[in-house]
């Protein structure tokens with residue numbers, strides 16, 4: 013005798029995300045390199061993007077212990093101050109053998125004068141102190157937490173990363189920050205030797221942005 017099988021309706025595994033339906037967005041950053049890349053990513057969506065530096069919004073102190081915490085506090089501060097949804101990125105360069113440093117302190121390693129030649133030199137000195145010569149010992153990643161926050165306090169956060177190797181000497185003049193010393197796995201040029209659209213195909217920021225678009229920009 014065949015047994016009746018009771019099939020219960022499957023509960024949807026899909027997480028529900030708040031959709032972005034507004035026309036204007038604040039890019040909660042004062043870093044011109046990041047603003048340029050985020051604006052480029054937003055272009056196809058016809059969103060009017062204004063940066064926090066354009067609106068002279070204060071930069072909150074990055075007191076979080078992780079990329080996610082910092083991205084959320086920056087996005088929330090800009091959303092609450094402007095009354096508009098705000099997109100913030102907290103990102104950094106992370107070296108495995110240095111226990112993830114400079115990590116969330118990537119901007120701070122460049123000091124008040126934002127001297128990234130110095131910051132890259134510090135990374136290299138620390139790698140040399142560890143006698144890191146082989147690619148595996150010089151494994152590096154860029155990590156990006158991207159948060160879209162609304163003035164009512166709702167946040168949507170996504171993390172992206174790209175893995176590769178920290179090289180020396182620095183190469184290339186494009187991009188910003190640590191781009192001249194980072195070669196993504198499978199690529200023979202640094203991020204600073206790529207043009208913006210080449211970098212955007214593989215970057216940590218583009219990766220987080222794709223997740224955000226899939227979750228919050230696309231129709232349900």
Ligand code: IMP
Nearest residue numbers: 101102103104105118119188189190191
């Ligand atoms: P914060 O997110 O404002 O704390 O700063 C992140 C820092 O990480 C930047 O100032 C850069 O030094 C570094 N960084 C983040 N993303 C990139 C990138 O795409 N290329 C090069 N450096 C980056």
